[in-house]
Amino acid sequence: RSRSTRSYGEQFKHWSLEQLPIAPERWRVEVKPKTASQFKVVKQLLGKATELVIATDADREGELIAREIIELCGYRGKIQRLWLSALNDASIRKALGALKPSSETLPMYFSALARSRADWLIGMNLSRLFTVLGRQAGYEGVLSVGRVQTPTLRLVVDRDREIAHFVSVPYWTVEVGLSSEAQQFFAIWLPPQSTTDDAGRCLQESIARQATERIRAAGAVQVQAVETERVREGQPLPFDLSTLQEVCSKQFGLDVQETLDIAQSLYETHKATTYPRSDSGYLPENMFTEISTVLDSLLKSDPTLRSVVDQLDRTQRSRAWNDGKVTAHHGIIPTLEPTDLSAMSEKELAVYG
Template sequence: MQQSLEAGEDLVTWCYGHLLKSVEPEAYNPDYKKWVAADLPLQLYPLRYEPISSNAAHTQIVLALIKKADVIVHAGDPDDEGQLLVEELLEYAGNSKPVKRLLINDNTDTAVKKSLAQLKDNRDFQGIYRKALARAAGDMIYGLSMTRAYTIAGRAQGYDGTLSVGRVQTPILGLIVRRYLANQSHTSSFYYILTGDFSVNGQRFAANWKVNEDSPQDDKKRLTSKGYADTLAQHLKGKTASIEAAGVQEKETAPPLPFNLVKLQQYMNRQHKMTAAKTLEITQQLREKYKAITYNRSDCSYLSDEQFSEAPQVLAALKGMVKFADLQIDPSRKSKAFDSSKVTAHTAIIPTASVPDLTALSEPERQVYEAIAQHYLVQFMANKRYQEASVVVSVDGETFSSRARQTTDAGFTAFLRGEDAEEPSDDAPESSFDALRALRTGTAGSCDTVTVNEKKTTPPPLFTEATLLAALVRVADFVEDPRIKALLKAKDKDKKDEHGGIGTPATRSDMLEKLKTRQYITLDKGRLVPTETAVAFFKALPESATLPDMTALWSEQQTEIEEGNKSVDAFVEDLLGQLRQQVQNVTVGEIKGETKSPAGQSERLEAPCPHCGKSIVVRPKLFACTGCDFKIWKEFIGKTLTINQAETLLKKGITGVIKGFTSKAGKKFDTALVLENKKTGKLGFPPRK
């Protein structure tokens, strides 16, 4: 593979992300090879680097070119991480030659030529380098020290796994566990919606009552008293109804912006149950192997003005595909997505003019590519236009309201269905648009009846990957401390698609996969469920470790570092001081070792996994495969399966009759259990004869 390009007197080479990594802890201090509590926190600063083995040959070429050059042009991504990954190479090479900085966030020819004509002095960017260096050093020292502290404590209680802690990873786990605990502890209650049926000037329509300040209500302003609801409904029946406001508005909805990485991952998880990691992997293929899309790890949903000027070529290439051949698109239409002032380190993810042969793509690759292409194409389609009729009704001092819509031009939604976020909520009463449109302010009629609808509160839903990714972009919304909330939002003040988030678009999917690999979370019908170990670990950790507070506080200090008001050395020394306190007060709570067989191994079933053939380990709440996602939960409809029953399921696919199940109606019954799915471990009942 070509490792560099030659253009006149210039030589050009590149990085595959970070080419260097920190050396192992024992290279800093040989004593660190053993995990001993007395060595904590680990002294791992100043950072010492070594080449990442997978790219070691290329790294040597880059280092040789640095030594050969007279002047170096640093073209890393125009953000602090892009600054760091090149600076660490220059430092590792011992470079003392002049360095210029090339800032590119748009790869169109015009934009690149403009940037090349405006090279900066790299010394002007040392602030963001120090900022990124502090974060990298802090993450390593904190993560490795805390992981060792808790793992050592866990081993003392017989737990032989690794209890991993990280600045971003652990608050993500905290978010998942808190939601799970809230879901499990939810106590259902009821609330009441009053819907009035009205007759005004020959028009019949329905409208919902607006909860007043004096009524009994919950924190979401929902009426909680059935007695109050019934009394009010009876009182208002037959009363005069006056139209306080009525009218029709012309409205429109613009197409959704093109994808950034997080929005694409959410979309693919919702539409195709694709994991965030899989989506990222596929975009890497589409970009590197097929050259079919622009930079894929972007956190930005906007495009540059230069990209608009190049749109006709891209659109012509896409229109060459059978699927898009008949679309009505207007290359001269400039959507709100094209705005250079809102572009950050990269632009949104869009197709290039190199359209791949769809028959050469795998099904998941095709799904991801078509999603990216569709969200680009709609930028050149008409807005959805509709009329909205609304009415406000007064009945004896109580207020009711209703609205209805009528589409006048489907616009982009005729092509990209399900992307209209402007639809009325599910609680809006069904009313005819024509009836509401005919109403006039100041007219009066009758409140014929008022119906009381009882609704049951539902527990907060468990996170899916899509909803978790959405939460991580705006994790500040889940924070109660006003100072931490403000710091998180301030951190992202210059970003259009991040609103007080934690992690980065490129790392969030990695964190999720790590949580799965470390057996902290499992997937149950697409929902993220923490394991028993994860819940116990969460409860044992200090609250500060499970909240995004550290990211917020570090961000404040990193701003000081960037501005030259604090050194990286001082930041690290402060962190080590905090860690000295934390590692002395470590407890792992209820985490225990797994049940052991006489040989000292975790107890295993005799029967192998029916899906992959690996062994099945006995855990406190389930029988889990050691090689795939197959698992059988020990508790099934109130009954706890024995080891013998699990063995029988694995060997025969069906148990003998088990007594004492309880139906939803409360009736007792006896039945066998069958293994319905050999891939997942789903159980069921045998078919009735």
């Protein structure tokens, strides 16, 4: 973990404007006290090793954790990277047979390191700045500032103010019940633009009532024009994390953290789905050959899917298969091996299904 400011000198013990900005010339990391004994074991093992395989989480933060430990231990031998997209046996064996050179994932370490140091610099400097200024103005608390938390707080405050200052505006609509050739349907009156607001709503009750009276007096309507449009909608992509969280919020009322926890459980505990923190909904083209294996595993997990699976064209390539749009991880999909649905909770089943 990154050290506190006091690790860079006792002069930072007391907060003052004269100390700012704090920008370490040499960055330091320290081992957490509760993991010190385990770190000692790792360091001893690395001292005897001639080759190392990084097997932390296959993402930026996992890369950062591993590289910082390696640096602290002073290891200088050969390094390879185990890149896991799923934790079932078949996927692990496949990944072990395709270890990556450490240079391929090194940029992810630098990305995570930049994020970590940016968080530290913004948090340490701006929190001190606004806290000291606050105390000068009579506020005694700590004003915490963060690279992510503060812009997010601004969005929440702006939205809260919009709600507090919202003024409802009455408007009128006219719906007409119609029937033709034994088919019943509704039509909606479109008011003149001179009587509407920017959203196209009629703000004058008298105009709406006049329209209602004219429609009733007419007794019948005539279709003057018909417009048709042929639209082709692409198949939905596999889930990425943010899309999964959005869908689970709408369908099951789950918040983003609960959805992430469930997705993590499906990945780690049940080994039913692939890596959950993906930001891509696309799949690498070399996985196309695994379609039959995945579908057969789904049938073993849930035989009731037979009628659906039998109708699928296993040779069709949808837009999901696109190497150019796959990032560090592909979309979230079922793994290559069956899973025990009876071991899942009700919410896990809902997200998995």
